[in-house]
Amino acid sequence: MNVDWSVESVDGMALVTVELHNPTPVDRRVRVENELAGDVLPPRRQGVVERGWDDGGYGGVVAADDRVSLGYACPAPVERPPVTVSDEGRADGDDGEATANSAIRELGDPSPPADAVPLPTVGSEAAPVADASGDVSAGGEPTADADAGSAPSADDARDAVEQSGAASASDAAASPDVAPGSAASDTGGTKSAADASDSSTPGEESTPAERARRDRPVDADATPPQAVASWLRSVERRIEHGEGLTDASVVEAADVLESAGGLDAVASLPESLAADAETLRAVAAEAERLAERAEAADVPVDALRRLA
Amino acid sequence: MIVAVAGGKGGVGKSTLTYNLGAALSAVVVDADLGMADLPTGPGPDLHDVLAGRAAPTEAVREGRVRLLPCGRSLSGARAADVRDLGDAIRSVADEYGDVVVDCPAGLRADVGVPLAVADACLVVTSPRRFALADAMRTRELARELDAGLVGVAVNRVVESPPTDAVERALGAPVTVIPADPRVGQSIAENRPVVRAAPESEAAQGIEALAAAIQRNSRWSLRPQGATEA
Numbered sequence: 001m002n003v004d005w006s007v008e009s010v011d012g013m014a015l016v017t018v019e020l021h022n023p024t025p026v027d028r029r030v031r032v033e034n035e036l037a038g039d040v041l042p043p044r045r046q047g048v049v050e051r052g053w054d055d056g057g058y059g060g061v062v063a064a065d066d067r068v069s070l071g072y073a074c075p076a077p078v079e080r081p082p083v084t085v086s087d088e089g090r091a092d093g094d095d096g097e098a099t100a101n102s103a104i105r106e107l108g109d110p111s112p113p114a115d116a117v118p119l120p121t122v123g124s125e126a127a128p129v130a131d132a133s134g135d136v137s138a139g140g141e142p143t144a145d146a147d148a149g150s151a152p153s154a155d156d157a158r159d160a161v162e163q164s165g166a167a168s169a170s171d172a173a174a175s176p177d178v179a180p181g182s183a184a185s186d187t188g189g190t191k192s193a194a195d196a197s198d199s200s201t202p203g204e205e206s207t208p209a210e211r212a213r214r215d216r217p218v219d220a221d222a223t224p225p226q227a228v229a230s231w232l233r234s235v236e237r238r239i240e241h242g243e244g245l246t247d248a249s250v251v252e253a254a255d256v257l258e259s260a261g262g263l264d265a266v267a268s269l270p271e272s273l274a275a276d277a278e279t280l281r282a283v284a285a286e287a288e289r290l291a292e293r294a295e296a297a298d299v300p301v302d303a304l305r306r307l308a
Numbered sequence: 309m310i311v312a313v314a315g316g317k318g319g320v321g322k323s324t325l326t327y328n329l330g331a332a333l334s335a336v337v338v339d340a341d342l343g344m345a346d347l348p349t350g351p352g353p354d355l356h357d358v359l360a361g362r363a364a365p366t367e368a369v370r371e372g373r374v375r376l377l378p379c380g381r382s383l384s385g386a387r388a389a390d391v392r393d394l395g396d397a398i399r400s401v402a403d404e405y406g407d408v409v410v411d412c413p414a415g416l417r418a419d420v421g422v423p424l425a426v427a428d429a430c431l432v433v434t435s436p437r438r439f440a441l442a443d444a445m446r447t448r449e450l451a452r453e454l455d456a457g458l459v460g461v462a463v464n465r466v467v468e469s470p471p472t473d474a475v476e477r478a479l480g481a482p483v484t485v486i487p488a489d490p491r492v493g494q495s496i497a498e499n500r501p502v503v504r505a506a507p508e509s510e511a512a513q514g515i516e517a518l519a520a521a522i523q524r525n526s527r528w529s530l531r532p533q534g535a536t537e538a
Contacts, residue, residue: 046418048392100395101420103454107393110417112343117384 001062003031008083014038016082017071022062027091030068032058033084038076045105057083061091117225235276241266244272310398310408311335311522312427312456312485316443318414320435321464323347324492325515326411329431331373331501332519335407339379339399342419343386347411348496349378356385358397365397366404373499391418395426416450429522430456432479436470437464441478448479459525462486462518482521486514 002021007014015037021026033055035039042053051074052060072287074082151161244256245266260266311333313326323339323346330337339347339355352370353363355377370376380386400468402408410423432450434444444461451458460480463470465488476483486492489511497503501511 100392100422103425104392104418107416107418107421107450110342110413110415110419111387111389111391112383114387117387149524 001028001085001087003085005079005081005083006192007080012075014074014076014078015071016074017069018083018085020062020068020070020085022064022066025064027061027063029061029088029091030059031088033072033086034072034074035084036074036079036082038074039072041075043071046108048101048105050105050171051102052111059088098303114229119230151306166194235280238269238272238276242269245269309406309429310410310427312410312412312451313433313442314352314412314420314424314430314447314451315433316414316447317377317434317440320433320440321486321492322414322433323411324496325433325462325464325486325518326409327374327376327496328432328492328501328503328512328515329519329522330409332503332515333358333409333522335409336369336377336405338373338377338401338408338410338423339422340394340398340410340419341379341413342389342391342394342420343383343413345375345379345381346496347378348499349380354378354380354385355397356380356382356389357417359389359391359393360385361390361393364401369401369405373504374501377430391422393417393474397530398423398426404467405494410464419443420447421450424451424454424456425481429459429520429525431460431464431518432458432464432481433464434475436466436468440487441475445478457525460484460521462514484514484518484521486518487511507527524526 002023004019004021006018009015016034016036018032019034020030040055040057042058043050052058058070058072060068075294112269148167224232241256242261245253248256257266259265259270311329313322313329315322316513323341327337327347329335329498339345339349342355342359345355350370353368355368356379357363358368358377368377370378378473380389382401398408398410410427412423414418432444432447434440458479461475461479461481461483462485463472463475463483464486466485467488470485472483473483476481487510489502489506489509491500491506491509492502492511492515494500495505498505502509503515506512507516
């Protein structure tokens with residue numbers, strides 16, 4: 001087995017490529033073991049790790065007189081060589097794999113896009129809220145307040161209950177860039193997605209602050225579009241966590257940590273808040289500019305009507 | 309033993325047939341249509357909860373005339389459901405109850421592929437129309453790729469005598485004709501599988517023939533209904 005490897009470091013991340021060449025006239029099984037001091041970040045398709053990869057490296061078959069190229073990332077300092085390759089002898093038997101994972105890699109995750117998921121509205125939030133036990137569809141009394149609100153796809157009261165239950169249980173459905181427990185969290189979402197999903201495990205009870213915030217009446221005259229509103233809500237939530245930890249006593253900080261989902265969840269908070277501030281300023285400036293243009297634009301409808 | 313009921317095209321009667329087949333085989337019916345479920349649900353955890361890690365698969369199985377693992381209806385539930393867990397969920401229901409019939413959604417995405425990948429056998433449902441047959445052939449190809457042996461083809465809702473031979477040649481599996489019968493369509497809503505409500509009807513006999521074909525062609529465990537309740 002001829003092995004050729006290269007390793008380079010980009011921003012603290014080692015990028016390793018390995019090329020295996022099998023010059024023999026038989027298929028050979030090979031094992032590539034990572035030697036760097038970090039976890040293997042293997043290639044993925046549709047959020048599913050490619051076939052043959054595991055925590056320690058790659059195992060597979062190189063066909064007779066054929067080449068296989070591999071690449072992975074590893075958050076560790078560069079060492080040389082980055083891998084050890086062991087030839088495990090002649091490959092016999094079928095290496096075929098008809099697993100659920102291969103089906104997902106080939107066919108794609110069927111989840112509806114995040115933007116298609118209806119957001120909980122003020123009306124549907126008045127519906128009974130299921131508890132963290134996960135039994136969100138239990139207790140769906142038809143007295144649910146589905147008609148009062150405008151839950152976009154609530155066909156009946158039960159749907160409304162289920163949606164508001166699921167949404168308030170995790171608050172994640174309210175954010176279009178968050179997919180609790182779905183493949184999207186593996187496919188390298190944005191920073192805000194990662195942060196939000198950290199602090200929103202499914203089944204988590206909503207905090208009093210969140211409930212108070214949701215109960216606040218919405219100014220119907222100037223409601224931003226849903227996608228913007230949900231983004232603002234997720235930003236607001238991070239800011240609330242940040243504020244709760246600013247000059248906080250031990251007890252206050254413990255409360256915030258509990259509601260945020262632990263120390264890990266807030267570890268990246270300063271970074272995300274800085275990014276949030278920058279984005280908010282940029283959005284504000286752009287919004288201001290567009291508002292001015294919108295006001296300045298003057299469509300002469302009457303004149304046009306006369307011409308037409 | 310796991311049988312996936314697929315067909316590519318929507319609206320050919322997969323869910324209704326699966327429900328009635330579940331009754332004929334005394335199997336658990338899993339509604340794997342994560343986005344647009346058809347089979348009835350009710351209070352209690354469903355497949356969305358299972359795939360979001362909020363309930364165990366066996367907790368979500370409902371007892372009834374037909375044992376059923378229903379699926380939630382909400383988009384947020386479908387979004388939160390992790391299809392990567394679907395295979396394990398189906399397998400653990402099969403481990404507990406023995407036999408499982410999976411109602412696959414239309415299309416050829418992973419929510420069809422995963423049941424096919426874990427299934428021991430596959431049944432393709434089509435309608436006697438040309439466009440449905442083309443989708444049935446695509447599903448057959450996918451099933452072949454994922455090692456789910458095709459045990460039969462159901463030509464569903466037949467009014468006039470269909471080109472059985474042509475379908476058999478095209479799909480390479482024995483064809484069973486299920487005549488159009490309103491009692492089949494009503495069976496889910498009325499919770500009365502047609503094989504029990506009208507066992508003498510041609511539709512019921514077609515479904516029994518499909519069940520027999522599945523049992524002949526597979527390692528179907530001939531467990532009497534109710535044995536798992538002991």
